Amino acid sequence: MSIAHSVDLNDDVVVSATELHDAVVEILKGFGATPSDATCQATVLVEGDLRDQHSHGVRRLPVLASRLANGLLVSGVERDLVWETDAVLRVDGRRGFGPVVAYEAIDAIIERAGTTGIALAAISNSNHVGMLAPYIEKIAGAGQIGVALTTSEALVHAWGGARAMVGTNPIGIAVPTTTYPLVLDMSTAAVSMGKILDYAAKSRPIPLGWAVTADGVPTTDARAVASGAISPFGGAKGYALGVAFEAMVAVLTGSEMGTAVRGTLDSVEVATKGDVFFAISLERLGLVDHLPALQGYLDSVRSSHNGAQGDIRVPGDRARSTREYRMAHGIELHPDVWEGTLKLLDGVRSA
């Protein structure tokens, strides 16, 4: 396989989505993943980079490879889908790839919601799902409203607190329209740990509001965050959302909370977070007729400036346009990420 790449003005390496995808598949297979599992995981990682959400991109690959090598991530395992009721599915992921387990669950709740109107999947013992958008986009693509919640390692402090006690706990919501869906996919943290580490590596100050020191004092020192914590977005309200999502997901899935959540960032711990997905069938509930009004409303929001302002976006617009651009012009990867990928590729080829 030949990997063409170039270097852009930021010293980033530009790689096509197809080439990146194929490299990741080959690496994952080299570490023991089945072809279908490797393809599913690679697709979701590349989706992160295609949307410039690199913290959920191929940067995650070395940890996934180590987890495969260490038996914390297992490929090719069959899972039981246990329906607790007609509308509620419980899934033991059996240490599978996060995206593989998530798509199994989502396929099942989409089908079920076609009968029950609403269906819920609660997943435990599964690996990191990455960004939420691809999953809820699949639900929306089936003409259903999709909602996703997942927990993660404690990195965020409670409002008024100093210690990292809450995950970056994102929420995803997708609602179909008559064109492309509204797709919200956002963390409840002010910023990702990846971004703070980038600032630390470049010895740049971070904006006030992103993080606090070990004493709970807001800081501009990116390096001080290692002993402190990331701040929630939006102050007390963002914290409240994050901790409520942590509670909901943990109770519904039986997963861990706070500092007991492990295994999405490291190579040595079993993943103890949980994932929850909801699907609501608009067709089954006779609600499809409401979509033209939603389309009109969202278009009116997009044009709700009074002259001077720039573009106004609806959730999902930016990711969609970024993705289209990257599909056409290639993905910009940090050189370390690309070098790491090539090194893994060399390793599996020479094994």
Add this chain to the structure above:
Amino acid sequence: MSIAHSVDLNDDVVVSATELHDAVVEILKGFGATPSDATCQATVLVEGDLRDQHSHGVRRLPVLASRLANGLLVSGVERDLVWETDAVLRVDGRRGFGPVVAYEAIDAIIERAGTTGIALAAISNSNHVGMLAPYIEKIAGAGQIGVALTTSEALVHAWGGARAMVGTNPIGIAVPTTTYPLVLDMSTAAVSMGKILDYAAKSRPIPLGWAVTADGVPTTDARAVASGAISPFGGAKGYALGVAFEAMVAVLTGSEMGTAVRGTLDSVEVATKGDVFFAISLERLGLVDHLPALQGYLDSVRSSHNGAQGDIRVPGDRARSTREYRMAHGIELHPDVWEGTLKLLDGVRSA
């Protein structure tokens, strides 16, 4: 009926919850409400004031009274509860009191979730529900996870926009524990319009970030907001949540969106917003065993300071302690609110 009251240091009038409740019931009955409808609505209004959430308190009574007088709010009407599927309830509120319709729907989905695990209610054509906490607390009191969404008049601008296009669209989430539940009840706006009007009345500048002018420029001029818009909380993320909730609720309930949402603040328009409630039965799903771990986690969050910080709260803690204090020591009401209540009381007594 004798109404005892005193005046506190802020010139607020201090009234007991019982006295306030009885006055509101008498007024609503005077305007044609049935005793049970009047009691339900009064209880929810007083709950707002008991938690110092006066924008959802008895301040709303004059509008409700006018809406009763104008036929926009109708008491004593029977409603059909239509189960679209075993798990999804659709309710036409038939212009009923928001709290009365909401509790009817909630009672039904709590019972149903005991069988189906999850149940959803989508309500249209109902009046303002007020704060969300009482409804989700009822769901949590039944040992279930409760989620509530409701839309409201467009008061909030899109991120990057200038015009009010999105409701203050709150979310409520309640999760049972082994003691009192976690109860999140928050708007997706940076601040309530009521608070901005308070600043305008006192000619005080508002903090930057609360609102923008008609040109979309952040402003400290509370009076400029009348032609501008309130800002979402937490910047682009708070906006994204607000518009996603607007879309979800409108599609699920068939209610209006954006500037077409009317009738929660005025006395002349039919209410065109929607309400959505979810109930998930922990007992039916075998999840009750997870609650001690949640209790332990929330207690660890409450103590996650490193010495210097003050109290750390979990969502619901502040409202609960405020409510307990107000129950014991009386509710502080703005004198205008109390005078307005007494005037309405005089009116119905002399009618």
